[in-house]
Every structure is written in structure tokens, then in C-alpha cells.
Amino acid sequence: MDYSLLRREEFAAPRLGELPSWDVFLSAYNKSERVNAVFEAVRADRKEWLIHPEYDFSESELPETGHLHLLNSRDEAEFWHQYTRDAKVEDWPRDLRICIDSTGFMRPHLILFPRMLRDLGFSRLDVLYADPKAYEKGESTPFTKGAVTEIRQVRGFEGAHLPDAGEEDLLVIGAGYDDELIRRVAESKRAARKMEMFGLPSLQPHMYEENRLRAALAEEALGPLPNRSLLFAPANDPFATAQELHYRLEEERVRRRFGNLYLSPLATKAQALGFALYYLCECAGEAASVIFPYAEYYSRETSVGLSRVWLYELELDWFKST
Amino acid sequence: MSKNPFEVTKAVDFTDEQIAATWVDLPGGGFANLADPRSPMPRFLVGGKGGGRTHLLRYFSYPLQRLRHKSNLIEGIRRDGYVGIYFRCGGLNSSRFAEKRQDESTWAAIFSYYTEVWLGRLTVDLIADLLTVASLELGSADISSFVKAVVGLFDRDMPLLSNNGNPLLALADTFHSIQKQLDIAINNVALTHHLNVDIGASPGRLVFGIPAAASLHLRELSGLVFAYLLDEFENLTLDQQRYINTLIREKQLPTTFLVGSRLYGLRTQETLSAGEENRQGSEYDLVILEDTYRSGAHHYGKFCSEIVRRRLREAGSDGGHSASLAEYFERPLGSLEERACENTRQKVPSGVPRPWLERLEQQLRTSGFAGDLPVLLARVQFSASPLHEKFAIFLLYRAWADGADLVEASTKNRASVERLLAGAKNVGKLETAYKHYRHDLYAQLLAELKLPQEYYGFNEFVRMSGYLPRNLLVVLKQITRWSLFLAENPFRGEKISLKAQREGVREASTWFLSDAKSLGRVGEGAQLAIRRLASLFREMRFSDKPVEVACSAFATDRQGLSPSATRLLDEAVSHSLILEVPIGRRDKNNRILLHKYQLNPMLGPLFDLSLALRGPANLSAADLNVIFDPGASDSSFSSMRRKVLARMDAPFRIDSTQEGLFE
Numbered sequence: 001m002d003y004s005l006l007r008r009e010e011f012a013a014p015r016l017g018e019l020p021s022w023d024v025f026l027s028a029y030n031k032s033e034r035v036n037a038v039f040e041a042v043r044a045d046r047k048e049w050l051i052h053p054e055y056d057f058s059e060s061e062l063p064e065t066g067h068l069h070l071l072n073s074r075d076e077a078e079f080w081h082q083y084t085r086d087a088k089v090e091d092w093p094r095d096l097r098i099c100i101d102s103t104g105f106m107r108p109h110l111i112l113f114p115r116m117l118r119d120l121g122f123s124r125l126d127v128l129y130a131d132p133k134a135y136e137k138g139e140s141t142p143f144t145k146g147a148v149t150e151i152r153q154v155r156g157f158e159g160a161h162l163p164d165a166g167e168e169d170l171l172v173i174g175a176g177y178d179d180e181l182i183r184r185v186a187e188s189k190r191a192a193r194k195m196e197m198f199g200l201p202s203l204q205p206h207m208y209e210e211n212r213l214r215a216a217l218a219e220e221a222l223g224p225l226p227n228r229s230l231l232f233a234p235a236n237d238p239f240a241t242a243q244e245l246h247y248r249l250e251e252e253r254v255r256r257r258f259g260n261l262y263l264s265p266l267a268t269k270a271q272a273l274g275f276a277l278y279y280l281c282e283c284a285g286e287a288a289s290v291i292f293p294y295a296e297y298y299s300r301e302t303s304v305g306l307s308r309v310w311l312y313e314l315e316l317d318w319f320k321s322t
Numbered sequence: 323m324s325k326n327p328f329e330v331t332k333a334v335d336f337t338d339e340q341i342a343a344t345w346v347d348l349p350g351g352g353f354a355n356l357a358d359p360r361s362p363m364p365r366f367l368v369g370g371k372g373g374g375r376t377h378l379l380r381y382f383s384y385p386l387q388r389l390r391h392k393s394n395l396i397e398g399i400r401r402d403g404y405v406g407i408y409f410r411c412g413g414l415n416s417s418r419f420a421e422k423r424q425d426e427s428t429w430a431a432i433f434s435y436y437t438e439v440w441l442g443r444l445t446v447d448l449i450a451d452l453l454t455v456a457s458l459e460l461g462s463a464d465i466s467s468f469v470k471a472v473v474g475l476f477d478r479d480m481p482l483l484s485n486n487g488n489p490l491l492a493l494a495d496t497f498h499s500i501q502k503q504l505d506i507a508i509n510n511v512a513l514t515h516h517l518n519v520d521i522g523a524s525p526g527r528l529v530f531g532i533p534a535a536a537s538l539h540l541r542e543l544s545g546l547v548f549a550y551l552l553d554e555f556e557n558l559t560l561d562q563q564r565y566i567n568t569l570i571r572e573k574q575l576p577t578t579f580l581v582g583s584r585l586y587g588l589r590t591q592e593t594l595s596a597g598e599e600n601r602q603g604s605e606y607d608l609v610i611l612e613d614t615y616r617s618g619a620h621h622y623g624k625f626c627s628e629i630v631r632r633r634l635r636e637a638g639s640d641g642g643h644s645a646s647l648a649e650y651f652e653r654p655l656g657s658l659e660e661r662a663c664e665n666t667r668q669k670v671p672s673g674v675p676r677p678w679l680e681r682l683e684q685q686l687r688t689s690g691f692a693g694d695l696p697v698l699l700a701r702v703q704f705s706a707s708p709l710h711e712k713f714a715i716f717l718l719y720r721a722w723a724d725g726a727d728l729v730e731a732s733t734k735n736r737a738s739v740e741r742l743l744a745g746a747k748n749v750g751k752l753e754t755a756y757k758h759y760r761h762d763l764y765a766q767l768l769a770e771l772k773l774p775q776e777y778y779g780f781n782e783f784v785r786m787s788g789y790l791p792r793n794l795l796v797v798l799k800q801i802t803r804w805s806l807f808l809a810e811n812p813f814r815g816e817k818i819s820l821k822a823q824r825e826g827v828r829e830a831s832t833w834f835l836s837d838a839k840s841l842g843r844v845g846e847g848a849q850l851a852i853r854r855l856a857s858l859f860r861e862m863r864f865s866d867k868p869v870e871v872a873c874s875a876f877a878t879d880r881q882g883l884s885p886s887a888t889r890l891l892d893e894a895v896s897h898s899l900i901l902e903v904p905i906g907r908r909d910k911n912n913r914i915l916l917h918k919y920q921l922n923p924m925l926g927p928l929f930d931l932s933l934a935l936r937g938p939a940n941l942s943a944a945d946l947n948v949i950f951d952p953g954a955s956d957s958s959f960s961s962m963r964r965k966v967l968a969r970m971d972a973p974f975r976i977d978s979t980q981e982g983l984f985e
Contacts (some may be wrong), residue, residue, distance in 0.1 A: 077422070150417065163409060183837075220837065223334075260444055
């Protein structure tokens with residue numbers, strides 16, 4: 001696979017007016033400046049706020065502009081079933097120009113959306129991701145609030161796994177700032193050999209160091225990690241992320257072999273999208289899954305400022321059929 | 323940098339070869355007494371994280387049997403009397419079998435069929451491998467009969483996939499294909515809401531039928547026990563465990579089960595057999611590994627030493643041959659009294675009052691004893707021995723709390739402490755009290771001099787592990803790392819410094835608290851309760867008049883505990899944050915048998931507590947409710963803490979509102 005053929009474009013904060021226009025634009029509401037500024041700037045016939053229960057907004061805290069969809073399921077499949085039913089997505093023309101701002105979405109929900117659109121017969125989806133200037137409290141920024149309640153496969157990303165037959169399983173963790181999530185995922189696949197992917201270059205120069213400091217706190221759960229177990233891909237480039245997964249996992253298959261593959265994207269939404277792209281194009285139906293640690297609530301505001309916006313154009317007919 | 327011999331702390335991170343190389347049997351009868359894969363009685367091996375379950379189950383597994391019997395596999399396995407079919411319940415990804423708009427009974431039926439196929443596939447793969455490695459003819463009539471018998475176990479026609487005329491491999495391929503079809507159906511239902519699964523075998527048919535068919539048709543395997551070694555049982559939901567319990571209840575020879583689970587992982591003993599429950603001793607045996615280790619504490623120490631020696635030998639260190647592992651760790655110079663003296667000399671400049679005397683002076687002055695100050699201070703000062711001075715002050719606090727005449731008491735006590743200091747015998751009760759409290763008083767002295775607490779020595783690390791060998795390995799891993807970081811040469815002729823031991827222990831302690839956290843709100847609640855309990859113990863230990871020596875335990879008859887506090891206490895026990903001492907103690911007054919709970923000693927260094935287990939603290943049910951009930955506010959805890967500490971801190975008024983020493 002050559003993911004570099006897919007198109008992406010960068011828009012600095014002052015150039016948001018140059019973003020293309022769409023028929024439908026979806027964004028998940030939270031309090032971050034970068035989410036709200038993009039929603040304001042985007043031109044679309046229909047702009048929709050999707051409200052995640054994980055942000056725990058009361059009615060009075062909801063935005064006054066845009067169409068609101070109050071979605072009450074924490075299960076990503078049910079979340080999108082409710083939305084597609086409410087918005088009558090099945091009736092949409094299949095060449096509709098759809099864009100989703102990934103920045104505020106929960107990761108499992110974000111990665112399932114392209115798969116669901118593909119299953120409904122759409123072939124193109126544009127995705128935005130807004131880089132912050134910094135995270136609110138540096139490496140101590142809390143992203144999840146409350147307890148992790150469950151670690152499970154993401155709906156639509158559940159593979160056909162092998163029983164334990166002596167070959168090692170492999171878990172690739174997209175390591176973000178939240179060491180608790182890394183620890184939970186690593187513990188859930190204790191027997192798997194672990195690889196960690198870091199965003200490099202990071203969204204801002206100082207963030208790589210913050211990221212490594214936090215991820216180091218989960219070290220005991222990860223077990224011994226030889227140097228070759230680290231992967232690097234730009235934190236805001238899903239295509240480079242998918243490409244790196246493609247190269248390294250091919251190499252791993254040849255070099256050392258592995259049984260089951262588990263992917264867990266815990267860093268930026270752009271990285272999560274890259275993991276999903278790799279999975280949907282190369283792993284669907286195989287002994288591979290995406291797993292995720294689900295928390296009860298998430299922080300509504302974690303970042304400061306808006307640095308730039310990325311536009312990624314996904315070709316949904318690249319995905320393997322399942 | 324040298325390789326750290328303790329880098330791997332989990333059995334899952336070992337290859338089969340490393341499992342074999344690092345295997346250490348338990349002294350005094352060995353693990354075979356705890357878990358015999360040939361025994362027809364199924365057995366649960368239960369324990370905290372790091373007790374050695376996975377190591378043990380993998381040691382019994384077929385891949386390890388293959389390694390042990392390289393020269394003649396069939397002969398070796400026949401001598402063993404069993405084949406071990408190891409599998410991790412986590413591999414089933416059991417959360418797939420729930421919700422997705424399907425009802426529970428549908429999922430229960432699908433899960434049981436899926437597991438039948440999964441275990442069937444493992445068993446068929448194992449038999450195919452065994453016969454191949456043993457160079458047996460795979461196309462023989464025996465094998466055809468076996469394959470035919472297995473196909474006949476299905477409730478419907480199950481055409482074999484072709485595999486170049488090799489029926490055994492064709493059978494294996496067929497199992498793979500069935501499982502894949504099931505996977506696709508189970509996975510897609512979240513998106514389609516249509517679940518189209520044809521259940522092909524009733525519960526137990528394949529799990530018991532395949533070993534029976536092998537025993538009947540394959541001469542080489544006749545008479546062998548097929549032991550299913552189920553690890554990570556805690557990963558199954560309650561409904562899923564009911565299915566496994568049903569298999570255990572309805573077990574048929576030549577099959578048996580060894581099931582490994584965390585303490586909290588046994589959710590039910592119910593079965594699907596008309597709601598019948600399995601009974602311990604009747605349908606299954608239960609072994610709690612920590613209890614076994616604790617009941618033979620001497621053997622546990624030897625077991626730990628042997629594990630460490632084996633690691634050191636594997637890493638090529640000379641530590642594997644040393645007479646005593648304790649020799650590899652630096653000890654502080656001198657007795658406690660001499661160290662107290664030296665530390666005080668270094669931290670308190672000449673002419674400056676020692677902090678404990680300053681504090682006492684302040685307390686006496688503000689409590690109406692200003693007139694007696696010069697006498698009282700003179701009576702408790704022992705400038706030659708700060709630890710004896712601390713003891714004299716402790717005795718004064720005791721007299722104060724008892725409402726005694728302080729001048730009279732301090733005069734009498736001074737004479738006794740002088741005799742103690744002179745090394746006289748027969749000083750009576752005070753000598754015993756000094757022996758009991760000197761470690762706590764030394765800990766207080768270090769805190770008041772703003773020095774870190776001392777944790778050192780191999781035996782202390784064994785004690786700290788709380789009967790979980792992995793904890794010991796984590797402690798040694800962190801200590802070795804610090805030692806390497808400090809440019810030392812650990813386990814290679816140079817002693818590991820006190821600093822490396824202290825820092826390593828503290829990191830291991832911090833790790834343990836986060837690692838033992840369970841999922842969900844109950845996990846958050848348990849963490850809060852542990853922090854409250856440990857900080858209370860700390861303040862009790864560092865109070866003016868600690869009541870219990872080495873405070874790290876409490877006793878309760880559990881009467882009066884609220885349901886939520888009871889639940890959280892049990893949660894903390896099941897996650898090894900708190901250890902239940904198996905034989906509690908009787909209440910001093912009414913002789914009722916109390917449960918005794920000890921804060922896991924792994925947490926000791928994080929809260930400056932002793933690692934020793936001594937008498938339990940006196941906490942009422944109301945106090946424990948405030949600590950363990952997640953609904954109790956921080957202010958309720960503060961108020962309870964003030965009340966408890968008022969008995970231990972001058973001026974010893976029950977209604978005191980003073981804050982603790984470390985507020």
C-alpha cells in the first residue's frame with residue numbers, strides 16, 4: 001500500500017477562510033478553542049454539532065449555533081446508528097461532500113465513521129484536524145476524567161483471532177499523554193509483545209518530550225521494550241502513520257512473525273485515523289483488532305489556541321471488504 | 323551498561339525456553355503438591371498479580387513438555403501422564419459476546435459454542451503437532467478413525483476441508499474455518515444487528531469428546547490425561563464463567579482442568595446445570611498461592627532466594643553463587659543508636675536545639691506547664707544518645723496522656739533511661755518498650771531531621787513483596803536500575819548502595835499503587851481508601867505517643883461496616899492492596915475473632931511505614947466507614963483523623979482540633 005498517494009493540505013490559523021466548502025460538516029462539541037474556531041470558519045450547507053455523553057454537558061451549556069444532535073450512547077456503533085437514523089444518512093446522495101472535524105470526537109467513534117460510511121456506499125470523506133498551540137497543563141494535562149471502565153475491541157474493528165498457538169501476539173500502542181490508558185491497554189494484552197508509536201515530529205516541538213515523559217510512567221506494564229520496538233510518525237499525519245505501520249509490521253512479520261495483532265491508538269486524533277486507515281485497508285478480516293480503554297468521561301478543554309488545520313481526503317473504496 | 327537481570331518481571335514476557343530456564347520449584351513438597359495436571363479433580367489456582375500462576379501453568383503446557391522431552395516426546399509425555407493444553411481466556415476477547423442488541427441467552431449460547439470450537443481447535447492442533455514431532459504416520463487408519471469420531475461430535479454434518487489427503491490437517495483446517503465464520507458473524511452484528519450463527523455442538527461435546535476420541539483411537543495417547551490449563555480466568559464475564567463452571571461440573575475423563583485466576587476474578591461458582599453451584603472439595607479444589615507461601619514463610623524466603631539466584635546465574639552474574647544474597651546490599655554502619663547520633667550531629671548544628679525538644683517545649687509552654695519547663699526539659703535530655711532522648715520524651719508523652727504528675731514521672735523515667743543507656747539489665751518493662759518502639763522512634767527522628775526513611779537489605783525486600791514473587795522482582799529491578807544509574811556494579815562484586823536501594827524501593831512502591839488499581843469507579847474508590855488508610859497510619863506512626871508499634875494493620879469483626887465500605891474493603895483485599903492475615907486475633911474484651919488486615923508492605927515506603935507486621939491499630943467501625951466508604955467526604959475523613967490522633971498527640975485531648983504533624 002502506498003498511503004502517500006492520499007492527499008492532505010495544511011491551513012495556518014489565519015487561512016481558515018481558504019478551506020473548501022462542503023455539503024455536510026460534522027464536529028463533536030467541546031470547549032476547546034480549536035474545535036469552536038474551526039466550526040465557525042467552515043463553510044457548509046449544513047453544519048452539525050454532535051454531542052458526546054462523555055463530555056457530560058448540561059442543556060444550558062450546549063452551543064446555540066448549528067444543528068445539534070444529542071447522542072446518548074457511549075457505544076460507538078449505537079452512537080452512529082442513532083446519528084445516521086436521526087440525520088437520515090441512508091437518503092443522502094452518495095456523492096455528497098461530507099467533512100468531519102476529528103478534533104473533538106472520541107477516538108473509537110471517529111475511526112468507526114469512515115467504515116460505516118463505506119458500508120453505506122459512500123466513497124469519499126474529508127477529515128479535518130486542528131493542531132493546538134499547547135496542552136493546557138503540559139505533560140500533566142488530564143484527558144480522561146473518571147475511571148477507565150472497560151478495555152475492548154472497537155466495533156467494526158474486531159478481527160478473526162487465532163487461539164494461543166505458540167506464536168506471540170503483537171500490540172502496537174499509539175502512545176499519547178495518558179499513561180493510565182497505556183497501562184490499561186498493555187495490561188489487557190499482557191502476553192503480547194509490545195511496540196509503541198510516538199508522534200514525531202510532534203504537534204509542537206516541546207510535545208514530544210512531554211509525551212515520552214508521560215508514557216514512561218506506564219513502563220512496567222509494557223515490559224521490556226528493545227529499541228526496535230519504537231515507531232515514529234508525524235503526530236498530525238494519518239497517512240504517514242498508516243505507512244509506517246505498513247512498513248514496520250511487514251518487516252515484523254518477516255523478521256519475527258506474530259500471531260494476533262492488536263492496535264491501540266491513544267495519541268492524537270490524526271494518529272487514530274492513521275491506525276484506522278491501516279486496519280481498514282490491510283487488516284480487516286484478519287487476526288487483528290483495534291482495542292481501546294473506555295473511560296467514563298473526558299475533559300472538555302485540554303488545549304490552548306489553534307495553530308493550524310489539516311485536511312485529509314480519505315478514499316473509502318481503498319478499504320478491504322469484510 | 324550492564325544488563326539488568328530483573329528486567330523481565332512477568333512470565334508472559336518470557337519465551338518457552340526462558341520459562342524452562344527460570345523455573346524454580348517450591349521448597350517443601352514442590353508445586354506438584356499444589357497443582358497436579360494429572361489429578362481428576364479440577365483446581366483453581368487463585369492469587370494476586372505476580373503470584374506465579376502463569377509461570378506454573380505454562381510450565382505444565384505442551385510447548386514446555388516438548389522442550390523437556392526433546393529426545394523422545396511421546397515417551398516423555400507418557401511418563402508425565404498428561405498433555406497440557408494451555409490457553410489464555412483473554413485471547414477470546416470476551417467482551418465481543420455482549421450487547422450489540424442481542425439478549426444474554428443468545429450470547430451465552432454463542433460463547434459456549436465458540437469456546438468449544440476454540441478449545442477443539444487447540445486440541446486438534448496440539449495432537450497434529452505431537453504426532454508430527456514424534457514422526458508418526460499421519461495417514462494411518464487410527465488417525466482416520468479419530469478424525470471420523472471428532473466429526474461425529476458435531477450435531478450436524480460437518481464436511482471436512484480437503485488437505486492433500488491428510489485427514490488430521492483437514493480436521494484442523496475445518497476447525498479454523500468454523501471459527502473464522504463465527505468471528506465474522508459475531509463481529510459484524512454491531513453494525514448490521516443481524517446475527518446468523520448455526521450452533522453446531524452442544525456444551526461439552528467437543529471439549530470432552532476430542533480427548534476421549536484421541537484416547538480411544540490413538541494408541542500413543544491412550545491413558546493420558548488431557549489437562550486444559552485456562553489462564554486469565556478473570557477476563558471472562560459472569561455468564562461466561564458459568565459455562566466454564568458447567569464444564570468443570572460435568573467433566574468427563576480423560577479431561578481435567580487447572581484454572582488460573584486473580585483473586586477478584588472468580589465471579590461465580592454457578593453453572594448452567596439448572597443453577598447448581600459447584601462446591602469446593604466436591605467439584606473443585608481451590609489453592610490461594612499467597613496463603614500457601616505465607617503458611618510456609620521460611621520456604622517462601624528460600625523460594626525467593628532461589629528465583630533471584632537463578633536470574634543472576636542466567637545473567638552471568640556471580641551473585642548466583644554467593645553464600646548469602648544479603649551480602650550484595652550495603653547496610654548502614656552502626657546500630658540504630660549510633661546512626662541516630664551521627665544523623666543528628668550532621669543535621670543539627672552545635673548550640674541549636676534538636677527539633678523534638680523544640681516541639682516538646684512549645685507543647686508544654688502552650689499547655690500550662692511553663693513553670694515546670696526547665697525541669698522537664700532537663701529530665702528528658704540525653705545529648706549523648708538522641709534515640710534515648712526520643713524515648714524519654716515518648717515516656718513523658720505517655721505520662722502526660724495518662725494524666726500523671728509530669729515532674730515525678732520524668733524523674734523516675736530518667737533514672738530508668740540512664741540505666742538503659744548504661745547497658746544495665748533488668749530495667750523491666752521500659753526495656754521491652756524501648757525494644758519495641760526504637761525503630762519507630764528512629765523513623766520519627768529521621769523525619770524530624772528531614773532525612774529519608776531507611777529501607778535496605780534483601781530480607782526486607784522479600785518481606786516487602788507481600789508473598790507475591792513478582793513484587794520482589796520489581797523491587798530488585800528498580801534497585802538494580804538505580805545502582806546502574808549511579809555507576810555501581812551491582813551483583814558483580816560491588817555492594818548496591820543505600821541510595822540505590824532507597825530510591826528503587828520507593829519507585830517500586832509508587833508503581834505498585836497504580837498497578838493494583840482496578841477498573842471503574844470501585845478502583846478509584848479503593849485507591850482513595852488506601853491513601854486515607856496509609857496516611858492515617860503514617861500520622862499514627864509519627865505521632866507523639868504512637869499506640870501500636872510499626873503501625874500498618876487493623877482488626878475488625880466487620881460488624882457495623884456499611885455495605886459500600888465492606889465492598890470497598892473486599893475490593894482492596896482482592897486486588898492485594900490490603901492483605902488479610904489468615905488467622906485474625908481475638909478481641910481483648912469479648913474474645914470475638916477479628917479479621918486482621920495489613921496494608922500491603924509494598925506500599926510501606928511510599929507512606930514512610932514500617933514493613934513489619936505487628937499489632938493492629940484500634941479503629942472503630944465508624945472510623946473504617948469513613949476510610950472505606952467512597953461517599954465519605956474529605957472533611958469527614960479529616961475530622962475522624964483529628965479525633966483518632968487526638969489520643970496520640972499532645973495535649974491529648976479527645977476533642978482536640980489540632981492538625982497532624984504532617985498536615
